[in-house]
Amino acid sequence: MSDFKPCIVVPVYDHEHAIGTVVAGLLRHGAPCILVDDGSGAACATVLDGLVLQHDGQVTLVRLAQNQGKGVAVLSGFRRAAELGYTHVLQIDADGQHETADVPKFLAQAAARPDAIVAGHPVYDESVPKVRLYGRYATHIWVWINTLSFDIKDSMCGFRVYPVAPVNALAARCPIGARMNFDTDILVRLFWDGLQVVNLPTRVCYPADGVSHFRMWSDNVRITWMHIKLFFGMLPRIPRLLARKGQVR
Template identity: 85%
Template sequence: MPDFKPCIVVPVYNHEHAIAAVLDGLLRHGTPCILVDDGSSAACAAVLDALALRHAGSVTLVRLPQNQGKGRAVLGGFRRAAELGYSHVLQIDADGQHNTADVPAFLAQAAAHPDAVIAGHPVYDESVPKARLYGRYATHIWVWINTLSFDIKDSMCGFRVYPVAPVNALAARRPIGARMNFDTDILVRLFWDGLQVINLPTRVSYPSDGVSHFRVWRDNVLISWMHTKLFFGMLPRIPRLLARKWQVR
């Protein structure tokens, strides 16, 4: 295994009111950051330009010419991370909902288990919308079905650490969910590829700038279609998934 060399990737789309505080919270841990501007407005782009200039040497700015969705923005960050020689990416959202004080704990787990995905398991405060909280359980159940395991406690949390090489190899091999279906899609497929998933509790609040890019109809349709594709993708993998369960025992 090459030296553990992590960076942080933050996909940004019109979070100009939250991103400076998020970045400050991240940079205090001494890990370089890659901000991916996913076709943001001029106001947000200007904020990102100023942050990249202010933190030159610690922050790399990647700019997508138009909005492509969270998944493609994150994968754009992974490609730049590979170009810069990083071994691992800590992915975190730009809206301030995640606890940046937990970054050292996530990176410590990744250093101890460099071939695993360290996946955030949300511990919510009272700010979480109840419909969003309970609605997540439909995805939890489908993920348990599509992996034939309970190894993934929460596939929707946008705070996790990945080894770079397996993610880029998977993305080169097949398309991954481009929008709010990304986090679940990639985690299930990496699990299918044999990566261990280590769940790490982390406090989550909703969000500091009041901006959510979840679109109820569009994203629920994308998520439902993703689960359908994953289910039919799981069927031929049943023998291998069951063998993996018995090997763990």
């Protein structure tokens, strides 16, 4: 489509050992990158400054003064993407767990379905922590309940493409999970807004630099509270969600 203009947004928090390789892998595919420094320490900040200089014109840096969480960082990238005139954002994590070679597949799907979300459906190797793998199924079940649908195969994968305008409109209208609850929260809410979801298998490993910012206790509490809020948000939407199930895709 002639007005399909994608960029890549990468939220970064102290991933100085992996981000250079991730950016190199992303830039091979021609889409410019917006790196969002979510209050990283000096070592990572220096690496990010170097990447901007090394890839002049291909990499833009948004810097948050304090760490505010993945959701805040990603939405900051969306705002900059809109300012720069991009229509779509490919979101990908900074730790190297996602397969950057799959970027063309994601962008091709997004170009073919510009009003949809292209959501990564992880294909794990043996590096995935079993507790994380099995724990995802609780979220899968809640998402199926809160959407009255099996359309979303995995709501936690941070590799996906969104149309920019609906995301910024949603963020302006209601709060979205600021930290590790972001990926699921925004996907369910965009589904409620009527966006279709295209599920795309993609290989995932854990992680290249050994840095994980998932906090077992605090993030699980946030995710549980998010599911509760989504459930009560789903209840008044039941008629519309049921009507949607009957529509021909």
